[in-house]
Amino acid sequence: MKYNVFAPASIGNLSIGFDVLGMAVQPIDGTLLGDVVSIESAETNHLSIVGDFADKLPSDPQQNIVWHCLVLFHQYMQTNDLAFEPVKLTLDKKMPVGSGLGSSACSVVAALVALNTFYQAPFDEQQLLKMMGEMEAQISGSLHYDNVAPCYLGGLQLMLPQTQKVTTTLPSFNDHYYIMAYPGIEVSTKAARDVLPDSYTRAQAIEYGQTLASFVDACYRQDAQQAFSTFEDVIAEPYRKHLLPGFDEARQYLLAQGGLAVGISGSGPTLFCVCENEQTANELACWLKENYLKTSLGFVHVCEADTHGARILD
Known part of the structure; x- marks a missing residue:
């Protein structure tokens, strides 16, 4: 068999x-x-x-x-x-x-x-x-x-x-769309973990806990506005984003054009963007294809949660 x-x-x-x-x-x-x-x-x-x-x-x-x-x-x-x-x-x-x-x-x-x-x-x-x-x-x-x-x-x-x-x-928010943009370059998980600091401040720890707790609460109440309005990564993104060429510029554009939240998928270099509707997701996916991909190996997919x-x- x-x-x-x-x-x-x-x-x-x-x-x-x-x-x-x-x-x-x-x-x-x-x-x-x-x-x-x-x-x-x-x-x-x-x-x-x-x-x-x-x-x-x-x-x-x-x-x-x-x-x-x-x-x-x-x-x-x-x-x-x-x-x-x-x-x-x-x-x-x-x-x-x-x-x-x-x-x-x-x-x-x-x-x-x-x-x-x-x-x-x-x-x-x-x-x-x-x-x-x-x-x-x-x-x-x-x-x-x-x-x-x-x-x-x-x-x-x-x-x-x-x-x-x-x-x-x-x-999960199964009625939302998740754009996955892989630029075609490689970032090793180990290298991405090595750039992280060994310790964080009390303020960072509190912000991390509050943001995560707010998101989990919003998931159970299916409150997308609460879930994605406070979507700041204080643990990894500030230290990893320099490994992703063009990430800051893409994040700024996507949020200005209707994206609800933008972040680094895993340790990068893939970027993800959360969208409320398919039309916005398709429009932003086209922009990412033109502006975020770095090699011919790169790709962009409009996705949904895989249950x-x-x-x-x-």
Whole structure:
């Protein structure tokens, strides 16, 4: 039996929720913005890598994060005295590396969901999330779930203190549009984390807590005006925006032309803009195509919240 699993792109941090907010997104035109991992039986473990961004990954498949997912998953099965067999994995790398769209999370989530599906679901949701976080930590150097959780579960996710439950789903603004503009340049997650300060002032901590609490409250009451009127990132954006050429200029223009909120997706360089209606989103997307993209690899998609998360394709 062969399974094909798709994992969608996500907006890590959602600007105001550093390492604790993340939302899965999908283009409204049906484009698969994410990665696909296929799995089937084989005589020996094997990984093939194809897709638009395959050439941006290590040439040795055993250095790929999907291969590491396979090794980790089989270790978990062995620890739990579960039988496993060799498999062939194929990664269709549709997501640019270092894009701020959860590229590594897409590969990790698609791989682990494919493996869990192939083996008839030996691990539950929380166990899979822990594996996903472990793999993401290998890449970025720190444990955070704000990409893998929405990529896996879909929707808008709020990370919880890590006791038994990793995340909870918040009511998202599904009638709004989210423009995702990837300029075509790479920013590594580790490098983007290294530019952040080691400490913050009391005033910054208070502002961060108030803004995040206000947003969560607005989500439950579906008050978009409150949710997006105070959308200032005091934790990461001030220190990262110099890594995104043209970000300040784009942010100023988008807000002046009807965008509700603008921020850095994950660690960048992708910019996201929240819009109240599709017409405004399309108009601003056209402007971003002309003014924010830096290479031929860049793209702009008008998206909506992806409430499905990782899923098996027909």
